[in-house]
Amino acid sequence: MPATIRESSIRLRFPEVEALFPRPEEDGPLPHVFPYPEMRLTGRNAERELDIVVLENDALEVWLAPDLGGRLLRVHLKSEAIDLLSVPDELGVTLSEEGWLCADAGIEWRVGGNPGPLSLGPVDFALLPPGDQSEPARVAMFQWLYGHDLSWNLEVALDPSRPRICFQGSVLNRSLRFQRFFRGIALSGFGREWRASRRPGVAAVNLREGWAVRIAWGPSDFASVRSDEGSCHLSRNVELAPRQVETWKLSLEFAQIGVPIEFLSPELAATGTGESLVLWPGEVSGEGSIHVLDSSGREFESPMPLQSGVPVEVDVSTFESGVQALAWKSADGRVYEGIRDSTRAVDLNAEEANWWDDSHQPSRFDSWDGGELSQDDGEASRLQLIEATRWPELRGGAWVALAARAMRMGEWDEAWSHAESAIAHNATDPLAWWMGSVALSESEQPEMALEALSTAHTLSPLEPLLRVEAFLHQPHAAGKGPNPLARPAAQNPQTAVGVAALLVGTGRLAEASQWIEEALRVGEIPLLRYLLAWLLLLKTRHATEAAHQVRKAAQEPWGPPFPWRNVEVRAIRELASAFPNDERLSEWTALLNRSRV
Numbered sequence: 001m002p003a004t005i006r007e008s009s010i011r012l013r014f015p016e017v018e019a020l021f022p023r024p025e026e027d028g029p030l031p032h033v034f035p036y037p038e039m040r041l042t043g044r045n046a047e048r049e050l051d052i053v054v055l056e057n058d059a060l061e062v063w064l065a066p067d068l069g070g071r072l073l074r075v076h077l078k079s080e081a082i083d084l085l086s087v088p089d090e091l092g093v094t095l096s097e098e099g100w101l102c103a104d105a106g107i108e109w110r111v112g113g114n115p116g117p118l119s120l121g122p123v124d125f126a127l128l129p130p131g132d133q134s135e136p137a138r139v140a141m142f143q144w145l146y147g148h149d150l151s152w153n154l155e156v157a158l159d160p161s162r163p164r165i166c167f168q169g170s171v172l173n174r175s176l177r178f179q180r181f182f183r184g185i186a187l188s189g190f191g192r193e194w195r196a197s198r199r200p201g202v203a204a205v206n207l208r209e210g211w212a213v214r215i216a217w218g219p220s221d222f223a224s225v226r227s228d229e230g231s232c233h234l235s236r237n238v239e240l241a242p243r244q245v246e247t248w249k250l251s252l253e254f255a256q257i258g259v260p261i262e263f264l265s266p267e268l269a270a271t272g273t274g275e276s277l278v279l280w281p282g283e284v285s286g287e288g289s290i291h292v293l294d295s296s297g298r299e300f301e302s303p304m305p306l307q308s309g310v311p312v313e314v315d316v317s318t319f320e321s322g323v324q325a326l327a328w329k330s331a332d333g334r335v336y337e338g339i340r341d342s343t344r345a346v347d348l349n350a351e352e353a354n355w356w357d358d359s360h361q362p363s364r365f366d367s368w369d370g371g372e373l374s375q376d377d378g379e380a381s382r383l384q385l386i387e388a389t390r391w392p393e394l395r396g397g398a399w400v401a402l403a404a405r406a407m408r409m410g411e412w413d414e415a416w417s418h419a420e421s422a423i424a425h426n427a428t429d430p431l432a433w434w435m436g437s438v439a440l441s442e443s444e445q446p447e448m449a450l451e452a453l454s455t456a457h458t459l460s461p462l463e464p465l466l467r468v469e470a471f472l473h474q475p476h477a478a479g480k481g482p483n484p485l486a487r488p489a490a491q492n493p494q495t496a497v498g499v500a501a502l503l504v505g506t507g508r509l510a511e512a513s514q515w516i517e518e519a520l521r522v523g524e525i526p527l528l529r530y531l532l533a534w535l536l537l538l539k540t541r542h543a544t545e546a547a548h549q550v551r552k553a554a555q556e557p558w559g560p561p562f563p564w565r566n567v568e569v570r571a572i573r574e575l576a577s578a579f580p581n582d583e584r585l586s587e588w589t590a591l592l593n594r595s596r597v
Contacts, residue, residue: 003057003137003160013090016042024587029595033099035562055137059163070123070141072107104188112148114182124462142462146494149175163254170247173240176373184235214253221248242397245428255311281306293325373401396426408507415439430460464489482522490522493561501567527561529553534571554584
């Protein structure tokens with residue numbers, strides 16, 4: 001059967017979690033996790049239903065859980081009717097030292113922390129069915145980490161015929177400041193006999209029933225590997241310039257070998273002891289021959305074609321003195337060493353497992369003393385941004401900030417010129433392409449605008465701002481229910497506020513107001529009401545309607561989203577000055593005046 005994809009659901013028991021938010025009557029510094037809540041485990045468990053995505057081919061059935069950070073929960077081997085990765089009866093949840101929820105179950109991608117702040121939070125996702133039998137089944141996922149102002153995209157693909165799962169991810173620094181953060185992947189529930197090559201590129205573990213998984217990645221994708229109570233953690237400490245995008249790839253391939261893993265390399269893995277060895281081709285394929293050197297120094301050669309990812313068993317029972325070395329020579333003369341001695345592999349349970357230096361180093365931006373790139377409209381801000389364009393790492397963010405400044409002033413030709421420069425420096429930034437499309441549209445260049453917008457969608461198909469942009473281009477339909485294009489972004493309060501902040505930051509105040517009004521039709525979000533009130537004062541000086549929005553916001557219970565971006569903080573402070581007798585605005589101002597731990 002070709003690879004397929006579908007949605008389903010399961011029931012799973014969870015520990016109950018309580019979210020604690022800063023209260024207006026409290027004094028002292030804000031918790032270090034702000035604007036996230038402090039989490040507390042109640043000690044009680046409850047069962048809940050989870051939506052899952054099922055990827056399936058002839059060899060495997062794979063479950064992904066978008067409600068749990070998009071983690072991969074199950075790998076079922078169909079031919080043997082066994083789970084190589086099983087769904088736990090109950091999800092074990094703990095709190096990390098940083099205060100984030102952590103669950104060692106399945107395969108989890110971690111961004112912004114180890115674990116990340118939303119590792120058990122929901123992700124946006126979309127099914128990407130194969131176009132024909134030769135294409136993989138894919139699912140795209142997206143998550144916006146507010147507070148950090150990072151977002152990540154991940155595409156998970158199941159090979160149409162082989163037991164292989166491929167992952168391709170990217171992280172965007174959406175802010176105008178330098179960011180250093182943790183990015184990694186945790187693999188739990190496979191087994192304990194993890195081994196890895198001494199250079200970045202491949203790790204493997206023995207599973208049950210004589211099966212193993214081979215994990216391969218590029219030398220720049222991850223920088224360290226460690227094993228912790230049966231889990232394997234690949235990680236990298238990442239430093240991103242403003243609006244920089246970082247990408248990575250990884251693949252998992254399952255094969256039946258039934259013997260201990262002795263040696264691994266990105267090109268060729270040789271496993272086994274005793275009477276047989278198994279060659280596991282990684283990145284090599286084609287005609288060639290196998291060369292075996294026994295312990296007596298005699299060399300033997302035999303023709304053997306290889307296919308990438310397809311293991312081949314080699315009978316070595318006739319070598320009474322044992323095998324000293326094994327290699328495969330391709331038809332063009334290239335030699336790939338498969339085994340030399342056991343010291344070339346590392347047991348990841350050993351202390352030396354972290355052999356790559358991924359410790360924090362001095363930032364390459366330490367010599368830049370300008371701090372966060374300015375978002376003001378003054379001349380000093382413009383000069384700082386012009387200076388930043390002389391720094392190679394800062395150019396992308398500086399051109400984006402200059403484009404946003406020109407958009408706020410209605411200088412659309414200048415805005416496109418700056419956006420074009422940002423794209424030339426960093427062509428993988430979807431938000432730069434979006435800004436370019438807006439500037440081109442306002443400059444009455446619709447064909448180029450459409451092309452730029454299409455590129456933005458290709459780079460980040462689940463970017464909520466692009467969905468909202470599609471909503472804004474539709475005819476206004478007052479009186480009907482919430483627009484289906486707007487609903488996904490509006491249902492997540494943090495995303496709804498983030499989109500509004502982006503629209504305001506690029507001078508699209510009318511569009512920001514339209515978006516906020518639509519989002520409030522989906523659900524009540526007090527911070528959006530305050531932004532709408534501020535826009536009414538800022539754009540129209542309509543104090544009566546602004547006061548109405550302030551009163552409606554005050555009627556809602558105290559809680560998130562809390563203001564943390566510059567535009568949100570400015571809105572709250574200016575509203576508090578305009579309405580000095582409003583008690584709730586005074587409470588919000590007191591919150592902003594508190595320092596952080």
